[in-house]
Amino acid sequence: MNPNPGVWQIQRWYWRQLLRAAPGTVVLLLLAQVAGAGVRGIELWGLQRLLDALWQGGATGPALLFPLLLIGSALAVSHGAGVAQGLLRARLSYRASFSLRDQVLTRVGSLRLEIHEHPEFHDRLERAQRAIPHLAQALDQLSSAVEQVITFAAYLAYSGSVHWSLPVAFLIGALPSVVQRLVAGAHYTELVREQTPGHRRLAYIGKVLSDPGYRHELWLFRLGPELRDQWQRLSVRLRRERLRHINRHQALFFAANFGAVAATLWSLWQAIHGVSAGLVSLGGLVAGAEVLYRSGSQSQRLVMALGNLHRHLLEVGFLYAFLHQEWPSRETRPAAEVELRAPVREIRFEGVSFTYPGAARPALRELTFTLRAGERVALVGPNGAGKSTLVALLLGLYEPTQGRILINGRDARAIPPSERWRHCSAIFQDFERYELTLAENLLLPERPVAIEAVLRQSGLERHMANLPDGLNTQLGRLWNGRELSLGQWQAVAIARALARPASLLVLDEPTSALDPRTEVEVYERVLAATREALVVMVSHRMGVCRLADRVLVLEGGRLVEEGTHEQLLRHGA
Ligand SMILES: Nc1ncnc2c1ncn2[C@@H]1O[C@H](COP(=O)(O)OP(=O)(O)OP(=O)(O)O)[C@@H](O)[C@H]1O
Ligand SMILES: [Mg+2]
Structure with missing residues (x-):
C-alpha cells in the first residue's frame, strides 16, 4: 500500500470509511443533498412563470396560484433538506470519527515497542490524530461542494440557452482559481508536515505546565516562566507561518478571480445583446440576469468549496498514511503456528x-x-x-x-x-x-x-x-x-x-x-x-x-x- 496517497485514493478510502461507519446515513444525506439542490431549479422556474403570468395576464387570477405554490413548496423542501443535512452530517461525522479514532488506537496497540523510539512515528501519529476532525470538515465541504456543483450546473445550462459561449466562458474563467486552490492545498499539507514536530513540542510543554505531576519541580526550580515563554514563542512562530501561508494564497486567489469576473462581464454583454435582439422574454431576463450575473461568483464559491474539500481530504490523507504504513507489528506470526501452551521451563x-x-x-x-x-x-x-x-x-x-x-x-x-x-x-x-x-x-x-x-x-x-x-x-x-x-x-x-x-x-x-x-x-x-x-x-x-x-x-x-x-x-x- 502506498502510504503517501493521491487525493483520489484518499477520497475513495474516505467514502469507504463513511459507508462502513453509517451506510444508511450516507444514502439519506445524499438524497437530502440532491433534494435541497434540485428544488433551486424548481424555485427559479416558478419565479419565471410568475413573472411571465404577471406580464401577460395582470396582477391577479388563478394563473398566479400555481407559480406561488411552486415557489412556496420549493422553499419548504429546501429548508427541510437543509435541516436534515445538518442532522445527518453530524451523525455521520461522529460515527466516522469514532471509528477512525478506534482504528488508530488499535493500530498503535498492535505495534512493536521499538516503534516508539522513532520521532518519525510520533510525528505521523500526531498528524493522524490531528486529521480526525478534518473528517467532519471534509464532509461539510463535500455537502457544500455537491450543492454548488448542482447549482452551477443549472446556471451553466441556463446560460447555455442564452448563448453557447457562456458556459464555456464560465468554465474557462474558473480555471485559474482551480489551479490556485490545488497549489494552495498541496503547500498547506507541506506546511502541516513541517510543523508537526513543533506542534508535538507545544503539546508536550503544555502537558508539563498543566500536569500536577510536574508541579513541585516547576515551582521549586522556577521552571514555569521559562517554559511558558518557550510555549508562547513557539505558538507565535507556528501561527505566523500559518498566517503567512493564508495571506499569500488568499492574495493569489484574489488575482485568480479575474477569470470569473471576465466571464461575468461577457455573459452580461450577451444578455444585453439578447434583449435588444428580442430573443429573451422579460421574465426570462429578470430571472436570467440574476443567474448570469451570479454565475461568476457561483463558480468561485464552487472552486472554494472544492478547494477546501481538497485541503481537508489531503489532511485526512495523513490518517490514511498512518493506518496503511507498514510498521513492524507485535504479532509477526499467526497465533496457530507455535503456541506456548506449557509454562516456561x-x-x-x-x-x-x-x-x-x-x-x-x-x-x-x-x-x-x-x-x-x-x-x-x-x-x-x-x-x-x-x-x-x-x-x-x-x-x-x-x-x-x-x-x-x-x-x-x-x-x-x-x-x-x-x-x-x-x-x-x-x-x-x-x-x-x-x-x-x-x-x-x-x-x-x-x-x-x-x-x-x-x-x-x-x-x-x-x-x-x-x-x-x-x-x-x-x-x-x-x-x-x-x-x-x-x-x-x-x-x-x-x-x-x-x-x-x-x-x-x-x-x-x-x-x-x-x-x-x-x-x-x-x-x-x-x-x-x-x-x-x-x-x-x-x-x-x-x-x-x-x-x-x-x-x-x-x-x-x-x-x-x-x-x-x-x-x-x-x-x-
Ligand atoms: N528507550 C531507550 N532508548 C535508547 N536507549 C535507551 C533506552 N532505554 C535505555 N537506554 C540505554 O540503554 C542502556 C541500558 O539501560 P537500562 O535501562 O537497561 O539500564 P539499567 O541497568 O536498568 O539501569 P538502572 O539501574 O538505572 O535502572 C543505557 O545506556 C541507556 O542509556
Ligand atoms: Mg533499570
Missing part, C-alpha cells in the same frame, strides 16, 4: 545483543546464559548496565537485534508475544499508577489467584484499613479517590504482578520505595508464593542477592560475572 539466551533504534551503541552485547523454572536469579550491575533492557527482552517486549532467545527449546520469534505474555508477570521499575479502583488496578485476570493471599504477599493488607470501600476504593485524586504514598502504589504494582499465575516473574527493583523491614518481608513472601516459577530479581541491594540461587552481574551491557552470592563474594574478596 527454560529460557536460553544465545549471543543476544540489543541496540535501541537510533542508539549509537548496543545496550546489551553477546549475552549467553540459561535460566530454569524454580530458579531465583538476581540481576545486578551499575546504573545503565542494561538490566531493565535485559528484563524487557526476557519478557518479549523487545526482540534481540542479534542472536536468539529460546523458550523451552523453541525460538522465541516463532511464538506470538500474546501467547508468551500469558505465562509472564512483572513489576516494572517505572510501574504505573492507574487512577481506577484498587480491584481495577489489580487488573484481575480470567483465572484469578486467591486475592487475600495476594494482598498479604504484596504487603498491601496492612493498608486496606485506610481504604473505605476495600477493593472498590477509587485510587488517586483525579476522581476524588484515595491518594496513596509511593510505597503504597508500589505495593499495588506488586499485588498486580502476583494476581496472575505466571511461570516467569520479573521483579525490576520492586521494593525501591518500600521501607527495609517491608522489603525483606515482601521478598520472602513473594519467593515463597512462587516456588515453581522462574523469578528474576533486579536490585541494587546486596541483601537481595542472598535470597537468590544465582547472581548475574551486568556491566556496560555485558555479562561480566555469574555465580552464587557466596562465589561472587569470594571472588570479589
